[in-house]
Amino acid sequence: MLGCVETKRRPKRLAAMRQTNNNNNAVTTGFISKRKKVLEDSNQNQKITKFFAVRRSSRKTGKQLEEEEICHLRDAVHSCCNEKLLDIYTCPIKGRGIKAGSSFKKNEFVVEYKGDMIDYTEAKEREMEYAKNPNLGSYMYFFEYKNKKWCVDATVETKYKGRLINHSALRPNLKTKVVEVDSSHHLILIAKRDIEEGEELLYDYGDRDPLNIAHSPWLVNS
Amino acid sequence: MFEAKLTSASIMKKIIDSIKELVTDAPFDCSEQAMCLQAMDSSHVALVSLKMEVGLFDTYRCDRTINLGLSLASMAKALKCANNEDTCEIKYDDNDGDTVTFTFCDTKRDRTQDVTVKMMDIDVEHLGIPDQDYAVVLEMPVTEFKKTCSDLFMFSETINITATKGAVVFTSKGDSGSSVITYTPSKDVDSSEHVTLDVKEPVNVNFSTKYLLQFTKASALSDRVKIALTNDTPIVIEYGLNDNGHLRFYLAPKIDDEENNMD
CATH class of the missing domain: 3.10.150.10 (DNA Polymerase III, subunit A, domain 2)
Known part of the structure; x- marks a missing residue:
C-alpha cells in the first residue's frame, strides 16, 4: 500500500528530490501519517558536506580573489616576510637607505612602515620630546585615516626596515597606503610602479610644512 | 591551450551518460596530470568524482591548469553526434574565449565533425575528500x-x-x-x-x-x-x-x- 503511495507521489527525477525535501519541515512527533512517513524517508539523507569539508574552488570569483588578496596581505603584514627582500645600504650623503632585494610588481605590497601607531595628540607630545635631541632623525609619519589624524612613530631603532626607506618627492617608486588588517590599521608601502631588483626604494614623505622644508630642503627637491 | 584526444568517443559518452542526471553543470579541472571533475548533486547528498588520467588519452596537452565549466546536457548533446568508434578530441584555446570544441573523427570514412559548446561560469564548492582506510x-x-x-x-x-x-x-x-x-x-x-x-x-x-x-x-x-x-x-x-x-x-x-x- 505504501509502495503505491510512494511511486505516485515521488517525482522520478533526482533533480526534483530537493523540493520534496524542502517540503518537509515537520519531523513528526510520534503521530506518523503515511504521507509524512514518505517524506521523512527522503529527509533522512544526510548532506555529503557534513562529511567532506568545502574547499576553496579552484575557479575563483572576483570576490574570492579580493578576499584572497586581503588574506595574503594579512599574512604578509603579520609575518613580516618581506623584510628579508629589502637590503640596507649606506650612502655618504643620505645615510642609510633601502634597496630592493627582489623585483616588485606595480601595486604589490612591499613592506609595512612599522612603529608605534599613536594618535595625533600623543604624536605631538613625542615630537616635542624628540626635538630636544638633535641626533634623532625624523621617523614620524603623520596621516589621516577615517577622519582622524594618526601617526606611526618609528623613531626607536628596530629590526624593521620600513623606517629606513628614504624620501623622494620627484621620483618615488613607492606610495603609502593605510590598510585594515584584523580590525587594526597599518601603514604600508606599496609599489607605485614595477620595481627592479637593486633599485633604491623611495617614497614621498608628504611633508610640505614650510618650516620643515626650510630646515630640510631635500623634502621638495629630491 | 588544452587539447586532449581520446581514441574512442564511447568512453566520454558513457561517463557523461552516467552522471548527467545527477549533476547538471560540471567544472572540468584540467591539469598536466589529468582531467578531473568533482560535483555534488543538487541536494548535496551525493558527490561525483571523475579522474581521467593522461594515460587514458591518445594525446594530451595542457599548458596550464584550467577549469572548463560545461553543462552536461550540452556535452551530452555534443557527444550524441559522435559514433562510438570515432576519436574524440577536446580542445580549448584561451584565444577562443568561452567555448570548448569537440572534434569527432571517423578515420575510416575520413569524416570529421566539430561541435562547439559554450562554457559556463560555474561557482562550485570543491570538497576535500580525506584519504582514509575503509573498514x-x-x-x-x-x-x-x-x-x-x-x-x-x-x-x-x-x-x-x-x-x-x-x-x-x-x-x-x-x-x-x-x-x-x-x-x-x-x-x-x-x-x-x-x-x-x-x-x-x-x-x-x-x-x-x-x-x-x-x-x-x-x-x-x-x-x-x-x-x-x-x-x-x-x-x-x-x-x-x-x-x-x-x-x-x-x-x-x-x-x-x-x-x-x-x-
Whole structure:
C-alpha cells in the first residue's frame, strides 16, 4: 500500500528530490501519517558536506580573489616576510637607505612602515620630546585615516626596515597606503610602479610644512 | 591551450551518460596530470568524482591548469553526434574565449565533425575528500551490483548494508515485503565473476537505494565495481577507467533511526 503511495507521489527525477525535501519541515512527533512517513524517508539523507569539508574552488570569483588578496596581505603584514627582500645600504650623503632585494610588481605590497601607531595628540607630545635631541632623525609619519589624524612613530631603532626607506618627492617608486588588517590599521608601502631588483626604494614623505622644508630642503627637491 | 584526444568517443559518452542526471553543470579541472571533475548533486547528498588520467588519452596537452565549466546536457548533446568508434578530441584555446570544441573523427570514412559548446561560469564548492582506510572493501562484477540495487529498490527507499568478517548483507525492508542479499567472498578468485571482501571492522550503514541505483548507470564503464564502507561515513562506489583513472560516487549515509520508521 505504501509502495503505491510512494511511486505516485515521488517525482522520478533526482533533480526534483530537493523540493520534496524542502517540503518537509515537520519531523513528526510520534503521530506518523503515511504521507509524512514518505517524506521523512527522503529527509533522512544526510548532506555529503557534513562529511567532506568545502574547499576553496579552484575557479575563483572576483570576490574570492579580493578576499584572497586581503588574506595574503594579512599574512604578509603579520609575518613580516618581506623584510628579508629589502637590503640596507649606506650612502655618504643620505645615510642609510633601502634597496630592493627582489623585483616588485606595480601595486604589490612591499613592506609595512612599522612603529608605534599613536594618535595625533600623543604624536605631538613625542615630537616635542624628540626635538630636544638633535641626533634623532625624523621617523614620524603623520596621516589621516577615517577622519582622524594618526601617526606611526618609528623613531626607536628596530629590526624593521620600513623606517629606513628614504624620501623622494620627484621620483618615488613607492606610495603609502593605510590598510585594515584584523580590525587594526597599518601603514604600508606599496609599489607605485614595477620595481627592479637593486633599485633604491623611495617614497614621498608628504611633508610640505614650510618650516620643515626650510630646515630640510631635500623634502621638495629630491 | 588544452587539447586532449581520446581514441574512442564511447568512453566520454558513457561517463557523461552516467552522471548527467545527477549533476547538471560540471567544472572540468584540467591539469598536466589529468582531467578531473568533482560535483555534488543538487541536494548535496551525493558527490561525483571523475579522474581521467593522461594515460587514458591518445594525446594530451595542457599548458596550464584550467577549469572548463560545461553543462552536461550540452556535452551530452555534443557527444550524441559522435559514433562510438570515432576519436574524440577536446580542445580549448584561451584565444577562443568561452567555448570548448569537440572534434569527432571517423578515420575510416575520413569524416570529421566539430561541435562547439559554450562554457559556463560555474561557482562550485570543491570538497576535500580525506584519504582514509575503509573498514570494508567489497569488489564485484558491475552487473551483480546493478541487480542488487534494482532488486532492493523494489522494496524500500533505504538499503541497509551490514558487513562482518565472512559476509556482506544488503537488506531492504518495505511494507510489501523485504529482500536480503548476501555475498560471501568467492572461493574461485580467478573467475571474472568473483566477489572479494575485505573486512577490517564490521559495519552497519543505511543508504538511499535511489541514489545507489542511479550510480549503477556507470556500469558500462568497467567490468568490476569497488565499494568501500565505514560506519557513519559516505560510501564510495568506484568504477575504474582502464587503469587510467576512475569515476567515483560518494553518498552520505542516511540518518540511523530505522526503529522509528521501518517498523
